[in-house]
Amino acid sequence: MTVGISALKRYTSRLQKHRALYVLTLAQSNNNTPLIQIEHATVMRGDHPGLKDFNLKIAQGESLAILGPNGAGKTTLLKLIGREIYPLVKPETKVEICGEEHLDIRHYRRRIGIISQDLQAGYEPATPGLEVVISGFFDSISLWQHHNIKDSQIETAKVTMALLGVEHLQDVPYGSLSTGQQRRLLLARALVHQPDTLILDEPTTGMDIKAAFQYLQLVEKLISQGVAIILVTHHLHEIPESMNRLVLIKHGVSVFDGKKADALTDDHLSDLFDTPIQLIVKNGIYQAYPGEQ
Numbered sequence: 001m002t003v004g005i006s007a008l009k010r011y012t013s014r015l016q017k018h019r020a021l022y023v024l025t026l027a028q029s030n031n032n033t034p035l036i037q038i039e040h041a042t043v044m045r046g047d048h049p050g051l052k053d054f055n056l057k058i059a060q061g062e063s064l065a066i067l068g069p070n071g072a073g074k075t076t077l078l079k080l081i082g083r084e085i086y087p088l089v090k091p092e093t094k095v096e097i098c099g100e101e102h103l104d105i106r107h108y109r110r111r112i113g114i115i116s117q118d119l120q121a122g123y124e125p126a127t128p129g130l131e132v133v134i135s136g137f138f139d140s141i142s143l144w145q146h147h148n149i150k151d152s153q154i155e156t157a158k159v160t161m162a163l164l165g166v167e168h169l170q171d172v173p174y175g176s177l178s179t180g181q182q183r184r185l186l187l188a189r190a191l192v193h194q195p196d197t198l199i200l201d202e203p204t205t206g207m208d209i210k211a212a213f214q215y216l217q218l219v220e221k222l223i224s225q226g227v228a229i230i231l232v233t234h235h236l237h238e239i240p241e242s243m244n245r246l247v248l249i250k251h252g253v254s255v256f257d258g259k260k261a262d263a264l265t266d267d268h269l270s271d272l273f274d275t276p277i278q279l280i281v282k283n284g285i286y287q288a289y290p291g292e293q
Contacts (some may be wrong), residue, residue: 035060035111035197035228039094041087043252050076051087052252058230060098061196063223065231065239065260069250074232075117076252078201082114113190116201120182121231129166129185132174133157134190140155153192160188162175164218172180180211196226204238216240225271236264241284248272266291 036058043051051073058064067076079085080095083103085266087093092143098111099104113136123132124142131143134157138147161167174182186277190198202213203219220240223229231238239246239260246263248256250272256263264286276291 006279026104027089031054032161033060034058034096035062035098036081037094037096037099038080040090040092041080041095042090042093043080043085044074049252051080054252055254056247056257061226061228062245063231063240063243064245064269065233065243066247066249067233067236067239067263067272069223069234071251072234072249073252074201074234074249077249078114078199078232082110082116082201083108100214109139109193109195111195112197112199113192113193113195114199114201115183115186115203116199117205120179120186123174125173127174129169129172129174129177130154130157130161132185133161133188133192133234136192140247156192157188160191161185164188164191177205178211180208180215183207183215184218195227197230198222199230199232202235203240204235212237236279236288237284239264 025065029086034057036056038054038056041047041051041054042105043054047278054077056077066074066077072107076085080087081097087095095101097108103111119141127142133151134149135143136142137149137153140147143149158167158170161170164184165185166188168180169177169181169185177185187198200219204215207215216238219229219231220242223240223242229240229243231240231243233239244260246256246258248263248268249255255272255273256268263281264281266277269279269288270291273288276293278289278291280287280289
């Protein structure tokens with residue numbers, strides 16, 4: 001099946017209507033309910049806390065980056081948001097998505113799409129690209145006999161792949177693809193639900209320079225189209241130019257939450273990564289260099 005211009009137009013029209021309805025709903029209801037609200041959450045990873053008395057509030061439709069070194073608690077935070085793990089039960093602890101402690105998974109996926117390192121590593125090498133994308137409808141790794149796949153889902157998957165420029169990967173085994181191609185497939189997998197927010201976990205890890213630039217340009221395009229992005233990373237260059245809020249996390253604690261320009265300083269980054277850092281900004285891209293000892 002070849003995706004035609006009419007199919008692309010239908011998908012784009014549905015996407016625009018979805019965004020317009022979402023914005024209208026927020027405006028009419030004056031909805032102040034955060035998309036994500038975490039209060040005083042302590043999450044154990046083995047014998048050690050991955051997050052300690054952690055607090056984070058993200059408004060609906062808001063884009064931000066969460067930056068921290070390896071071992072800072074970023075993966076724990078992703079798993080907490082994704083309902084893979086839970087915090088210690090304390091009276092003051094709260095973890096809510098869209099104001100709900102327990103959110104139906106179908107509703108969750110329409111609101112939030114998560115593209116993580118674990119997800120990327122989960123697919124069998126022989127899985128065709130189209131199957132990777134369609135599996136997003138079922139929140140599964142690959143497809144199984146009990147899945148009732150509709151023609152409309154196949155069309156949406158193919159159109160979404162075309163929009164991301166990976167329609168030629170429909171029959172290509174997942175294991176033979178580059179890291180960048182795999183990431184685009186997983187992005188298409190998340191976008192089949194037309195979610196309001198995407199959470200990207202270190203999105204350019206393993207990509208060469210060209211693939212990384214192309215992927216980050218795609219992220220900027222999604223933001224410009226009204227998709228909120230929550231980017232979790234330890235790479236400064238991944239932070240989109242248009243993203244203004246930054247959360248710094250270290251040893252399971254949020255040590256800064258505010259404007260990007262205030263967060264990204266030599267002193268803040270040197271403290272965050274425990275090494276002298278000199279920050280350079282060029283063409284809206286941040287990069288770190290060794291500072292004076």
